[in-house]
Amino acid sequence: EIVLTQSPGTLSLSPGERATLSCRASPSLASSYLAWFQQKPGQAPRLLIHGASSRAAGIPDRFSGSGSGTDFTLTISRLEPEDFAVYYCQQYGSSPWTFGQGTKVEIK
Amino acid sequence: QVQLQESGPGLVKPSETLSLTCSVSGGSISPYYWTWIRQPPGKGLEWIGYIYYSGSTNYNPSLKSRVTISVDTSKKQLSLRLTSVTAADTAVYYCARSWRGMDVWGHGTSVTVSS
Numbered sequence: 703e704i705v706l707t708q709s710p711g712t713l714s715l716s717p718g719e720r721a722t723l724s725c726r727a728s729p730s731l732a733s734s735y736l737a738w739f740q741q742k743p744g745q746a747p748r749l750l751i752h753g754a755s756s757r758a759a760g761i762p763d764r765f766s767g768s769g770s771g772t773d774f775t776l777t778i779s780r781l782e783p784e785d786f787a788v789y790y791c792q793q794y795g796s797s798p799w800t801f802g803q804g805t806k807v808e809i810k
Numbered sequence: 811q812v813q814l815q816e817s818g819p820g821l822v823k824p825s826e827t828l829s830l831t832c833s834v835s836g837g838s839i840s841p842y843y844w845t846w847i848r849q850p851p852g853k854g855l856e857w858i859g860y861i862y863y864s865g866s867t868n869y870n871p872s873l874k875s876r877v878t879i880s881v882d883t884s885k886k887q888l889s890l891r892l893t894s895v896t897a898a899d900t901a902v903y904y905c906a907r908s909w910r911g912m913d914v915w916g917h918g919t920s921v922t923v924s925s
Contacts (some may be wrong), residue, residue: 703871737911739855746904746918747855752911759913790855794911798870799845799857 708802714810721778723805725791730771735795738776742787812837814916828895832888832905839863839883843908846890848901895923
């Protein structure tokens with residue numbers, strides 16, 4: 703089973719700042735089947751990034767994904783008020799599919 | 811636009827079987843994978859398993875002995891069956907379409923296991 707470890711657990715930032723979220727895979731992903739989701743309280747997760755770096759339909763270009771192997775990153779270039787939420791990474795290249803534990807982006 | 815709607819009992823007794831349905835509207839069952847995910851209160855996401863539109867399945871080993879996912883293409887419905895439930899199975903259960911990632915999700919249905 704591939705374990706995904708996200709860091710930091712909580713990120714305290716102000717609107718307009720840049721957010722950098724990390725997701726580390728162990729063992730490494732043989733493929734780029736890594737996704738990022740945003741979840742707000744009481745809502746279902748929303749797909750932001752698939753294939754490690756491809757934005758899902760309708761996702762603003764301030765969201766970007768990068769990485770391969772063991773290290774993946776989600777970057778939000780300039781935080782908007784609606785971006786404060788919990789973010790999860792998830793791998794779907796190896797069974798069982800697994801999720802990271804989440805990073806909460808909160809308003810500083 | 812594809813929409814998913816989960817339904818089922820909100821309360822299940824310990825040792826009984828949890829049964830949920832996910833109805834697909836506005837789109838086709840094929841050629842996608844259809845996934846069930848759950849989220850215990852205040853916790854993270856757990857993949858339960860998926861079914862391909864053709865009927866092949868893949869389950870999380872941690873639940874494999876208790877879970878069955880099926881699809882009725884004529885009704886455009888997915889089903890989740892989880893046997894011998896305990897309090898640890900209390901969660902919000904989501905269905906999702908998987909194509910390039912899990913791109914469409916239902917709103918989720920909350921299930922509590924309690925006597």
